[in-house]
Amino acid sequence: MKKVLELKGVTMQFGGVTALNDVNLHVNEGEILALIGPNGAGKTTVFNVVTGVYKVTKGDIVFNGDVSLVGKKRWQITEAGIARTFQNVRLFGEMTALENVITAGDVRSKSGFVGSLFGLPRSRREEKANKEKAMELLKFMGIDHVAHKLGRNLPYGDQRRLEIARALGTQPQLLLLDEPAAGFNPSEKVALAETIKKIRDAGYTILLIEHDMSLIMGISDRVVVLDFGSKIADDSPQVVQNDPRVIEAYLGVPADAS
Numbered sequence: 001m002k003k004v005l006e007l008k009g010v011t012m013q014f015g016g017v018t019a020l021n022d023v024n025l026h027v028n029e030g031e032i033l034a035l036i037g038p039n040g041a042g043k044t045t046v047f048n049v050v051t052g053v054y055k056v057t058k059g060d061i062v063f064n065g066d067v068s069l070v071g072k073k074r075w076q077i078t079e080a081g082i083a084r085t086f087q088n089v090r091l092f093g094e095m096t097a098l099e100n101v102i103t104a105g106d107v108r109s110k111s112g113f114v115g116s117l118f119g120l121p122r123s124r125r126e127e128k129a130n131k132e133k134a135m136e137l138l139k140f141m142g143i144d145h146v147a148h149k150l151g152r153n154l155p156y157g158d159q160r161r162l163e164i165a166r167a168l169g170t171q172p173q174l175l176l177l178d179e180p181a182a183g184f185n186p187s188e189k190v191a192l193a194e195t196i197k198k199i200r201d202a203g204y205t206i207l208l209i210e211h212d213m214s215l216i217m218g219i220s221d222r223v224v225v226l227d228f229g230s231k232i233a234d235d236s237p238q239v240v241q242n243d244p245r246v247i248e249a250y251l252g253v254p255a256d257a258s
């Protein structure tokens, strides 16, 4: 099976804090891999080192088998084919939902990014195609009815869905979702789980940070568990769910002490 992403012995230290401690993990092409663990376990730090927000203290991060991401800039990593959403929604509040997604597509358009920096006119045809693609993504996420509303005026749930649409707008190969269901009610969570499956079925590979166990158990192919920066489990959802170390990490007591 092809590995889309591989972390090899990754350590990330912030001063005296070891956020990741010699972590080895990989994401197979076409799978939904869940990354779970208690608060502060290092999950978001994995996203931050993969996307170039932080440079690893030690180890390597390899994309598609042969491209090292260490030392690359954020935009280079986006361009390589990795997109993410954030634990706390980050959108362009003063742009419409549609504009948020169109802007994401600039990373792929020929006249787009540099052209727009220098105020050069883009080809009309390319602009129209980008707009249509962005509209399709909004529809896919079920938020095309708010296409022309400003990001900051969208209800919270739509903002979260828009963030995913925007990430998809960069045409990634690998999509990193950081707690996409945070703040969702049970029925919104079920709908989101279906959407994540649809995204995978459309050909994307997904690395998902999530707390909701039933959501994870329902959609992930494999689960990696972090605890205090170290990987403590890496297996099928069923096996991980019954792993005494995982139960202990979550409950803070030995599994047999209850």
Ligand SMILES: Nc1ncnc2c1ncn2[C@@H]1O[C@H](COP(=O)(O)OP(=O)(O)O)[C@@H](O)[C@H]1O
Pocket: 014, 017, 018, 019, 037, 038, 039, 040, 041, 042, 043, 044, 045, 046
């Ligand atoms: N920029 C940073 N500076 C200092 N410490 C950080 C920074 N980012 C993360 N950490 C620390 O690293 C640990 C893991 O954080 P994080 O990856 O956000 O955890 P999780 O997403 O699993 O809740 C925490 O102890 C956190 O305080």
Ligand SMILES: [Mg+2]
Pocket: 043, 044, 045, 087
């Ligand atoms: Mg986090």
